[in-house]
Amino acid sequence: MAIDTVGALPDENGKQRLIVLEHAGKIDPEDIEAYMAVGGYATCSDVLQSMTPAEVIEQIRNSGLRGRGGAGYPVGLKWSTVAKAHGSQKYIVCNGDEGDPGAFMDRSIMEADPHRVLEGMMIAAYAVGASRGYLYVRAEYPLAIKRLKHAIKQAEKHGLLGINISGTPFSLSLQVRLGAGAFVCGEETALLASIEGRRGQPRPRPPYPAESGLWGCPTLINNVETYANIVPILREGAEWFASIGTERSKGTKVFALSGRIARTGMIEVPMGTTLREIIYDIGGGIPDGRTFKAVQTGGPSGGCIPAAHIDTPVDYESLKQVGSMMGSGGMIVMDDSSCMVDVAKYFLEFCMTESCGKCVPCRVGTAQMYGLLEKISEGRASLDDLALLEDLCDMVANTSLCGLGQAAPNPVISTLRYFRDEYMAHIVDKTCPAHVCPVSRKEAVR
Amino acid sequence: MRTNTIAPPSDDKRWRIVQATMRRHGFAPDALIEALHSAQEAFGYLDDDALRYVGKSLHLPLSRVYGVATFYNLFTLKPQGEHTCVVCMGTACYIKGGPDVLKAIEDAAGVRKGETTPDKKVSLLVARCLGACALAPAVVFDGEMDGQLAPGQAASRIKEWMGDGN
Numbered sequence: 001m002a003i004d005t006v007g008a009l010p011d012e013n014g015k016q017r018l019i020v021l022e023h024a025g026k027i028d029p030e031d032i033e034a035y036m037a038v039g040g041y042a043t044c045s046d047v048l049q050s051m052t053p054a055e056v057i058e059q060i061r062n063s064g065l066r067g068r069g070g071a072g073y074p075v076g077l078k079w080s081t082v083a084k085a086h087g088s089q090k091y092i093v094c095n096g097d098e099g100d101p102g103a104f105m106d107r108s109i110m111e112a113d114p115h116r117v118l119e120g121m122m123i124a125a126y127a128v129g130a131s132r133g134y135l136y137v138r139a140e141y142p143l144a145i146k147r148l149k150h151a152i153k154q155a156e157k158h159g160l161l162g163i164n165i166s167g168t169p170f171s172l173s174l175q176v177r178l179g180a181g182a183f184v185c186g187e188e189t190a191l192l193a194s195i196e197g198r199r200g201q202p203r204p205r206p207p208y209p210a211e212s213g214l215w216g217c218p219t220l221i222n223n224v225e226t227y228a229n230i231v232p233i234l235r236e237g238a239e240w241f242a243s244i245g246t247e248r249s250k251g252t253k254v255f256a257l258s259g260r261i262a263r264t265g266m267i268e269v270p271m272g273t274t275l276r277e278i279i280y281d282i283g284g285g286i287p288d289g290r291t292f293k294a295v296q297t298g299g300p301s302g303g304c305i306p307a308a309h310i311d312t313p314v315d316y317e318s319l320k321q322v323g324s325m326m327g328s329g330g331m332i333v334m335d336d337s338s339c340m341v342d343v344a345k346y347f348l349e350f351c352m353t354e355s356c357g358k359c360v361p362c363r364v365g366t367a368q369m370y371g372l373l374e375k376i377s378e379g380r381a382s383l384d385d386l387a388l389l390e391d392l393c394d395m396v397a398n399t400s401l402c403g404l405g406q407a408a409p410n411p412v413i414s415t416l417r418y419f420r421d422e423y424m425a426h427i428v429d430k431t432c433p434a435h436v437c438p439v440s441r442k443e444a445v446r
Numbered sequence: 447m448r449t450n451t452i453a454p455p456s457d458d459k460r461w462r463i464v465q466a467t468m469r470r471h472g473f474a475p476d477a478l479i480e481a482l483h484s485a486q487e488a489f490g491y492l493d494d495d496a497l498r499y500v501g502k503s504l505h506l507p508l509s510r511v512y513g514v515a516t517f518y519n520l521f522t523l524k525p526q527g528e529h530t531c532v533v534c535m536g537t538a539c540y541i542k543g544g545p546d547v548l549k550a551i552e553d554a555a556g557v558r559k560g561e562t563t564p565d566k567k568v569s570l571l572v573a574r575c576l577g578a579c580a581l582a583p584a585v586v587f588d589g590e591m592d593g594q595l596a597p598g599q600a601a602s603r604i605k606e607w608m609g610d611g612n
């Protein structure tokens with residue numbers, strides 16, 4: 001069959017570094033032999049034959065790899081917690097829910113190199129002592145689901161999954177489970193509830209899934225891209241991996257570039273690459289003679305980074321410092337045709353609709369905040385409304401149960417921080433400078 | 447594993463697909479979402495018969511089945527139209543004119559997002575990122591992805607379906 005998957009955007013000036021995407025678009029993802037021809041499953045086999053689980057965890061810890069699903073939790077630390085947890089049955093889970101609107105890295109990885117994800121999971125399962133695992137993939141990704149299921153079947157046929165893998169005592173069975181269109185199911189405790197066939201509502205942590213996850217058993221949960229990093233680390237060594245990136249953010253990160261940018265698609269860059277390098281050198285800058293206004297990272301939990309901070313390096317801490325976050329890797333570029341009040345309203349509507357309703361601050365708070373933003377965008381708001389909005393940001397962020405509610409105010413906070421003048425224009429002058437909001441549409445009609 | 451299989455609500459062959467899905471999961475409670483997916487794929491939506499049948503087969507109370515079926519956005523308890531149109535409202539599509547495309551489609555179909563035309567011809571849905579952001583704004587017409595659409599183009603596809611666009 002034809003290789004219909006996409007790899008990274010062309011690397012014209014050597015800014016990219018392909019580790020996770022090394023095979024993407026280059027091998028047939030539906031053929032296990034193609035994966036093996038480029039060295040696939042050799043690392044897993046070496047690990048099973050010659051390393052103890054503790055040695056694997058040590059390597060991952062030394063590599064400095066942090067979770068690619070958003071929060072950046074150290075992977076080695078999580079693995080050792082699961083390895084130490086008591087329980088005769090342990091589970092391993094791959095988070096392929098990729099709910100951030102505007103992110104498609106995990107989908108591309110699953111579609112272009114499914115065996116790479118499986119091999120990473122096998123090594124992880126061996127390291128933590130898990131014998132069963134699930135890949136939870138959003139139902140909106142039928143091709144990724146099909147390819148993963150096919151890859152699992154092929155791996156089983158080759159004796160790479162199942163009982164006594166490669167003649168060792170290690171056994172592992174993997175299954176794909178479908179999401180059903182709920183953003184909150186990307187949150188780990190909600191995801192586990194969903195695998196159990198229940199409503200995907202988060203529960204308080206602790207206990208963390210590492211201690212009490214699926215059916216109360218210790219469960220390791222990592223993101224797709226996190227697993228895709230495991231093979232190269234063990235193949236090339238922890239020192240090699242740790243030499244890439246910055247002091248506290250190691251390796252590379254895959255981003256999905258989209259929005260008002262000349263070249264849209266996937267890129268993979270070393271941590272520490274600046275936003276300017278990504279947007280201008282790799283993405284080709286802003287088309288149609290327009291000017292760069294902001295780049296949104298981190299999805300509905302992230303923020304808008306303005307032109308003044310375009311030299312920010314992408315690493316977990318720097319992005320946080322400018323009021324956004326790494327998130328899963330969506331990067332949406334905006335030019336002067338976007339209104340920041342409208343963008344904030346867009347994300348709030350998202351969080352309001354996707355709130356699971358379990359706790360009041362998030363369920364009611366996001367709706368109230370949305371109402372206020374609507375008022376602002378229609379030119380009906382006063383400065384008191386703005387003060388109320390800021391109070392609500394604080395309240396919702398500090399009292400919500402899970403990450404969805406806790407981070408829901410971020411897009412509002414970050415746009416208020418950098419684009420307060422736009423809010424003022426809507427409230428005081430009753431105009432929308434970018435001519436997006438109803439307040440200026442009404443003007444135009446009149 | 448539980449083996450006592452429940453008889454399907456009718457002799458419609460499609461129930462066998464649903465039953466096979468549940469059997470593959472050993473009729474365990476965690477097969478619920480997979481079973482609902484399979485029923486919806488076979489019948490287009492989840493009616494009371496389907497919910498009851500799945501619940502009984504998996505030994506789950508109807509309240510639990512109904513709770514799950516209504517929690518997840520992809521499950522629908524109402525029959526869909528002959529054609530479905532899914533407009534992406536993910537961030538990349540939103541920034542690149544998704545709202546204008548949606549408006550044009552709503553005007554052409556005469557219904558709002560989430561609704562089906564009275565003649566049951568067209569169901570209009572919105573999605574949060576179809577993972578094709580590079581094609582923004584993206585719309586799926588009857589399962590086929592179409593990208594970089596102008597509002598007018600999108601509207602004429604709908605009018606074709608409605609039977610008055612040549």
Ligand SMILES: Cc1cc2nc3c(=O)[nH]c(=O)nc-3n(C[C@H](O)[C@H](O)[C@H](O)COP(=O)(O)O)c2cc1C
Nearest residue numbers: 067068069095098099186187188222223226403404
């Ligand atoms: C509302 C919400 C949505 C999330 N969505 C995702 C997601 O789509 N994909 C993902 O990998 N992690 C998501 N996460 C993070 C997970 O809860 C979890 O931290 C992650 O899967 C752990 O994997 P990692 O350590 O490899 O990043 C989400 C968290 C929250 C609070």
Ligand code: SF4
Nearest residue numbers: 357358359362402405
């Ligand atoms: S914060 Fe929101 S999504 Fe999270 S548990 Fe509370 S209501 Fe549900």
Ligand code: FES
Nearest residue numbers: 534536539576578
């Ligand atoms: S935002 Fe529309 S496809 Fe991603």
